[in-house]
Amino acid sequence: MLNADLLNGYNPTVHPGLNYSEPLNINVSFSLRKIQTFDELTSAFTIIGVLYVAWFDERLHWTPSSYNNLMVTHFKQKEIWTPPFLLANNHDDIAMIGNDELHISVTYTGEVSWDIPVKLTSLCDADVRYYPFDQQSCSLVLSPWGYSSNLVQLNATGSTLDTAQYTENSIWNLVSTDQRSLQRPDWIILMTIMFERKALFFVLNFILPTIFMCFINLFVFALPAESGERVGFSITVLLAIAVFLSIVSSNLPQTSSPEMALLCYLLVIHIVLSVMIMVCVILGLRFYFRSDEQQVPGYISKLTRIVNNKTCGNLKTSDVSPEPQKTDPVTAKTGPDGAELNGDNSVPTYDAVTWNQVSIAFDKVCFTFFLLTATLCNLAFGVRLSAS
Template identity: 50%
Template sequence: MEYLRNSCGGLVLFVITVVNWAVSGVRGGNSTYKTALNAVLLDGYNPSVNPGRHYSTQILNINVGFGLKNIQTFDELESVLTVTGIISVSWYDERLIWVPKNYNNLTTTNFKQKEIWTPPFVLSNSYNNIDLIGNSDMPVTVLYTGEVNWFLPLKLSSSCNADVRFYPNDVQTCSLNFMPWGYSGEQIQLVVTSQQVDKNEYEESPTWDLVEASQFAHLSPKLGFKIDAVFKRKPLFCMINFILPTIFVGFINMMVFILPPQSGERVGFSITVLLAFAVFLSTIANVLPQTSTPNMALLCYLLVAHIGQSLLIMLCTIFGLRFYLRPQKDPVPKWMSGLTRLACGCAKPTTCNVYPESESRDGVETDEEASTALSGDVVTWQRVGNAFDNVCCVFFLMTSVIYNTAFWASISS
C-alpha cells in the first residue's frame, strides 16, 4: 500500500509539472511567435519608402480624423490657440500582411513609429517650430490584413488671429492645418472619417464654449486636412470685473453736479473719476491684442467715450464754479438770464433751487438778501450756476445712456 501511495503521488506531481510546462509554453509561444513575426515583417523593410505596388497608377488612401480633448488656452494677446486631442490615422501597407495560422493565430502586432513607414504630418500653421508630429517610439498597431492604425495624442499650438470686436461676447474661429510633408496629391489621398470632429472625450473649458468643430481634407493650395473650431467666450467674468464697474462709475460721475459747490470737492471728485477710467483702459489694453486688425474691441471705444465724457464733465465743473464765485451784485446779461429761465422751465426764476450764502458782508449776500432777490424777477449768478448744473447733469446722463445702450446692443447681437 505504501508503494502504491508513493507511486500515485509521483504520478500526480508529474501531471502537474507537465500541465505547467504546457501552459508556460503556450504563453511564451505567443511572444515567441510575435517576435518571429515582427522580425519577418521588418526583414528588408525600408521605413523611408511609402506603401504601394504601382506608384504610377496607385494612390495611397489615408484615413484621418481628430478627436478633441479640450481647449486649453486661447491667448488673445499673442493670438495663439492651444488644444489637446488625438489624431487617428489608418492606411494599408501590403508589406505588413501575414497569415495568422502560421504564427499561432496572431491577428495583430505592434511596431514603433520609427520602425515602419508613417505619414510625415506637420502642423503648417504651428505657433512654434514646424516639426513632424508624433514620437519615434510611439506604438503603431498593425492587423494581419496590412491595415495600420496610428493614434497620436497631441498638444497643439496654432496661430489664430483674435477677433475681439465684440469682447467679451466674442466668437473665435481657428484652424489646425495638417499636411503630409514631402508628398503630393498624386501620391497620397487624404480621406476624413467624419465631417464632424469627435467630441466624445471633450472636456468643457472654464473660459470657452465650443460652438462647432469640423474637419475636411483638401488638395489646394496644398495637400492636407484642416480642422475648424468655433468657440465663444463665457462673458460673466469680464462683465463683472470690467464692464459693469465702468458703467457704474460713469453714472456716478454725473453726481458731481449735485454735489454742493460750497463743499469744495467738485473738482477733486471729477478728476478722481477721470483717473479711474484711465486705469480701466490700461487694464483692458493689457489683456487684448495691441492691433487694429481685424477690429478693435468695442469695449475700448466705450472706455474712450467715458474718458472723453469725464474730461468734459471736469471742464464743465470748473467752468460752472465760476458762476457761483461771481459777485452777486454783478448784473447777469439778458441773454444768459433768458437761457437760465428756459433751463429752469418756468417764467419766473423763483421756482429754481439756489444755494444761498451765509456771509452778510464782504460783497456776499445774506440769506435774507438772497430771499429778497428771489422774490422778484432778477436772475442772480447763483441761479445761473444752478441752471448750468441742471443742464449739464441731464445732458451727460442722456449721452451716457445712449452710448452704453448702443454698446450693449452691439455686443449682444
C-alpha cells in the first residue's frame, strides 16, 4: 500500500527537486571488487565492482506512523527516477548502467540508495615500455547522460575507491586508486586505477632464457673447428632467440606509440649479435682451413702474436713451414747470452705464423668482444628497468 501511494501520480522521467534553479546533489562512490582483465592488444580494461549512488527524492517521503512504523521500502529501478549513468569511455557497446528489475532502497525521509553491481570495460592505452615491469594507469569516466551541470551535481564521497572486498588478480598487483568528481563542462565521476604487472612469470620464461642463450652462443668459439658443428650451433641459437622475439611481440600491442618495449630492443640486439657471431664463425673457419701455401700478411702476424702472447719482433714473411735456416759455421756469431745472431742483424728470426694460429687468435678476440658487448647490453637493460 505504501508503494502504491508513493507512486500515485509519480512521473519517473522527471528528476527530483523542489527548486529547479539549483542542481540535484547526487553522491557517488565505487567499491572495487576485482580487476578482471587488461588486454594490451585491444586496450580493453575490465573491472568488477559495486557503484553506490544516493540522492533525495522529496516525492518519496512518508510518515512512518501512518504505515505501521515502516522506515524503509524498495522499488524497482524502472518505477522511480534514476540518474542515467553511462561509461563515457566504454570499450564495447554504449549502454546505460543498471537493470530495470534492480531493487532500490528508499527511506521515509526520501533518501534513495541505488547499489548497482557492475562490470565495466573501458578503453585504456597500454604503456609497455618497461614490459614486463610495466605499470599501467586506467581511468573510467561516469557521466549522467543528458543532464547538464545546471540540473545535477555529482559528488564523490571519497578520494579513493573502496577496496575492502578487493580480490587479488593473478597477473596484476593493485598499486593505488583515485576517485573524484569533475565539471568538464558537465559533471563526471573520474575513477583512476593504477596497477603493475607481476613480472616473475615473464622473467623466468622469457628474459632469463634469452640472456642465457645469448651467453651460450659465445661458446661456439670454443668448439673445435674440425667438429663441423660451429655454423649449425650458431644458427640454432639465432633461431631460438628469433622465436622468443616473436612470442614476446605477440603479447604486446602492435604499435610504436607512445613507446616500444625495451625488451624488444634487447631481443633485436641479441639477434644482431647472433648474426655477427655466425659471420665471425664462418670467417674463422676460412682462416683455419686456408691453404698453407698462402702467406700470412705481416700485420696479421703481428696481431696474432700479440693475441697469443708471443713476442712481436721483426717478422719474416715466408711459407708456413719454411725450411730451417742454415748458418755458416765460420761466420756464425753468438751473443753475450750464447744466443745465435743472424748475420749482421742482432734480432732473432722467428717461425712464420700459421693460419691455424690466426684462427685461434681470431676466436679469442671474437669471444672477448661479444662477451663484453652482451654483458654491457644486458646490464644497460637491467639498469634502465631498475631506474624506472
